[in-house]
Amino acid sequence: xxxxxxxxxxxxxxxxxxxxxxxxxxxxxxxxxxxxxxxxxxxxxxxxxxxxxxxxxxxxxxxxxxxxxxxxxxxxxxxxxxxxxxxxxxxxxxxxxxxxxxxxxxxxxxxxxxxxxxxxxxxxxxxxxxxxxxxxxxx
Numbered sequence: 001x002x003x004x005x006x007x008x009x010x011x012x013x014x015x016x017x018x019x020x021x022x023x024x025x026x027x028x029x030x031x032x033x034x035x036x037x038x039x040x041x042x043x044x045x046x047x048x049x050x051x052x053x054x055x056x057x058x059x060x061x062x063x064x065x066x067x068x069x070x071x072x073x074x075x076x077x078x079x080x081x082x083x084x085x086x087x088x089x090x091x092x093x094x095x096x097x098x099x100x101x102x103x104x105x106x107x108x109x110x111x112x113x114x115x116x117x118x119x120x121x122x123x124x125x126x127x128x129x130x131x132x133x134x135x136x137x138x139x
Contacts, residue, residue: 001036003029003136008129012122014086016050016060020118024110027136036105036138043131046090046124048097054117067093067123090123097121105138 007026009019023040024030030038042049053059071092073085080088101118104111120130 001029001033001136001138003027003134005134005136006131007134008131009120011126011128012120012130014064014122014125014127016063017120017122018054018060018117019120020054020110020112023118023132023134027134029136030105030110031108033105033108033136033138036136038103038105038110039100039133039135039137040103040118041100041133041135042120043099043133044094044127046087046094047127047130048094048099048121048123049101050097050119050121051101051103051112051116052119053115055115060119063119063121067096071096084125086123086125090127093121093123105136 005026007022009022023038027038040049052063071089073089078088080091122130
């Protein structure tokens with residue numbers, strides 16, 4: 001079976017947002033698969049996806065602190081500044097994390113670790129709605 005779907009996530013503020021449930025809810029066919037792969041791709045250059053610890057909100061805050069310090073907004077070397085001070089840093093942060101995740105499917109569910117969750121990493125102050133392309137393959 002192959003399933004392809006697009007979903008649009010509501011706008012979120014800058015930060016790291018757990019979206020695992022939204023992805024699973026958008027793929028009801030997942031429950032019928034014994035084995036397969038789910039591919040998730042964010043169709044934007046200033047947001048990213050990552051898989052990480054889903055329990056402690058401190059993890060999300062620490063991610064934001066590290067990325068904001070590692071890729072500062074007001075660095076004098078940015079040239080691409082017409083779209084605001086958060087735009088070019090958002091592009092760099094997104095490139096560091098990446099736009100896609102490929103996840104295993106087993107016994108009707110994403111085969112994630114106990115404390116793993118899918119994050120939308122929103123790097124703009126007002127990034128707007130974000131579109132994800134979901135591809136599910138398996139049997």
